[in-house]
Amino acid sequence: MTIYETLTRPEQSHAVQRFTDPATWATSGAQWNSAQQKTLQCCAVRQETHDVKTFIFRCADFSALSFEPGQFITVSPVIGGQTIARCYTLSSSPTRPFAFSITVKRVPGGTVSNWLHDQLKPGDSLRASGPAGSFTPVGHPAAKLLYLSAGSGVTPLMSMTRAACDMAGNLDIVFVHSARTPTDIIFHGELTRMQANMPGLRVINICEELGDMVNWQQPVGRLDLSLLNQQVPDFKMREVFTCGPRGYMDAVRSVLSEAAFDFDHYHQESFDIATLNDEPSIAQAASIASQPTFSVTLSRSGRTFSMPGNQTVLAAAKKAGAIVPSSCSQGVCGTCKTALLEGTVEMNHNGGIRQREIDKGLRLLCCSKPTSDLVIDL
Structure with missing residues (x-):
């Protein structure tokens, strides 16, 4: 067993609700995973360089966060009345589970990074999900x-x-x-x-x-x-x-x-924040035109749209005007996880969904392409 694996051994993990036993801090943690959201409270903001800040959080319910070093969380601030999700790696150590941090570089034109830099201050709250990600030394013992x-x-x-x-x-x-x-x-x-x-x-x-x-x-x-x-x-x-x-x-x-x-x-790290390109190039448009098309129905709104078989459901849904929570667009973060009520898709993900979730009918829309007409829970 490596030092990193001692942080995540299932038999050593147990919930801690109060700051009473420091000996348990390194192996304690509420069972917070990528399918759940929590409210985080900002404790402090630190300027690292001229365009990089560290934001330190705690869970609003004072629970501990259990994660593997190298994993990320997905924060979902409300900006201009719209919830926008972005993934950020946890820069803090899992040995300090009650206060954890993300370190964010200001990106020119970046909606969330600029909002964090300009608006988020100690005492503020925002929603987040996670942790997730497989870029971690846990499971790769090496001295x-x-x-x-x-x-x-x-x-x-x-x-x-x-x-x-x-x-x-x-x-x-x-x-x-x-x-x-x-x-x-x-x-x-x-x-x-x-x-x-x-x-x-x-x-x-x-x-x-x-x-x-x-x-x-x-x-x-x-x-x-x-x-x-x-x-x-x-x-x-x-x-x-x-x-x-x-x-x-x-x-x-x-x-x-x-x-x-x-x-x-x-x-x-396979995770790379990318902006979905909703306007296909001429070559892409020609490719799309030669593809079979499928009908997609959003069960909650009743809206129906058509899409080609070589496009992701997420890209097509957003192009049709649907509001779909999403972040990484690479099947890593799990933000766009949605129930598939009818139909079949081809899904190639990168760890953002578990097999038991797939068995329950959930799919990651960002890496799912239709193979039939669909009804999805949106």
């Missing part, structure tokens, strides 16, 4: 780890590192983080302090540019095989966890492939 991150992709790896530090885990962790400039490094000070107090932790920051920093002592440029060999010569012997923008993760895979790395020991 030597390599964490590779870029930008706000540092958050799940920070949760893993904080957990290892809190539990005094006997782990050899090399944490390589890439940022635009030294002032853009998220958690720079905390990681430096943890490195000083945790013998097995080594932190390497790589910056594309120096900005105003004139005495920078760490690498400048981008991660490549030469730099990886120089900084982490034993990287082939390590379990690798990678998170960052899609281009960064693709580049990491390319570097490791060049080195003939064994990808059985490679893990990357």
